[in-house]
Amino acid sequence: MTEILPWLIVAAWAIFIGGLVWFFAAGVTIKSGWQNGNSPLARYLDSKRRKAFNDQLPEALATMSNALRAGFSINQAFDSVVDFGDKPISEEFKILKQQLAIGMSFDDALESMSNRVGSDDLTLVTTAILIARKTGGNLTEIFDNIGKTIRDRQRVERKVRTLTAQGRLQGIVVSVMPFLLGTGMTILKPDLMIPFLLSWMGLAAVAAMIVLIVFGWILIRKIINIDV
Numbered sequence: 001m002t003e004i005l006p007w008l009i010v011a012a013w014a015i016f017i018g019g020l021v022w023f024f025a026a027g028v029t030i031k032s033g034w035q036n037g038n039s040p041l042a043r044y045l046d047s048k049r050r051k052a053f054n055d056q057l058p059e060a061l062a063t064m065s066n067a068l069r070a071g072f073s074i075n076q077a078f079d080s081v082v083d084f085g086d087k088p089i090s091e092e093f094k095i096l097k098q099q100l101a102i103g104m105s106f107d108d109a110l111e112s113m114s115n116r117v118g119s120d121d122l123t124l125v126t127t128a129i130l131i132a133r134k135t136g137g138n139l140t141e142i143f144d145n146i147g148k149t150i151r152d153r154q155r156v157e158r159k160v161r162t163l164t165a166q167g168r169l170q171g172i173v174v175s176v177m178p179f180l181l182g183t184g185m186t187i188l189k190p191d192l193m194i195p196f197l198l199s200w201m202g203l204a205a206v207a208a209m210i211v212l213i214v215f216g217w218i219l220i221r222k223i224i225n226i227d228v
């Protein structure tokens with residue numbers, strides 16, 4: 001039994017690590033676009049793509065505003081974003097143009113893009129466009145005002161992120177330090193650490209450590225996540 005126990009522990013760790021990898025990476029596909037998965041990695045990739053879209057949106061609004069000032073239609077203004085914009089915003093507007101080309105109504109195509117991207121800033125833009133088309137508002141001024149509002153909010157978000165950088169670093173250090181110390185002590189003093197880790201008391205201590213680390217990380221995340 002003593003000879004089999006280390007192999008059982010190795011197998012348990014392999015199953016645990018494999019489960020973690022599956023939990024974080026399940027549903028992720030290698031493609032350009034939205035993952036639409038429930039795993040943490042899929043949500044992270046989608047949030048990263050959404051952030052890039054939001055960062056590019058003010059410049060796209062300025063491009064469309066200039067196109068409208070030059071006498072182009074709103075559809076031609078969309079073409080300017082497709083032609084001169086960066087990914088992913090050019091990809092999303094290209095899908096919008098394709099939906100319009102196959103016969104989807106203008107309102108439905110805009111709402112489809114808003115639902116697909118899931119950006120509050122884009123929802124504001126699409127709502128303004130739809131209202132302006134019905135009431136005859138000045139889209140050029142609307143794009144300029146919305147672009148300025150988005151830039152101001154993004155500037156505040158960057159400042160908040162800078163001020164909370166220390167809290168995020170503390171969360172990472174606190175989470176990683178116990179594992180690094182445990183690994184170092186196991187390498188330096190294996191005759192002390194291995195019997196401890198193989199005992200029920202050692203396993204209970206490791207389990208309690210993991211629970212406390214997760215609780216502390218969640219608490220730190222709650223503190224540093226500030227909605228702007």
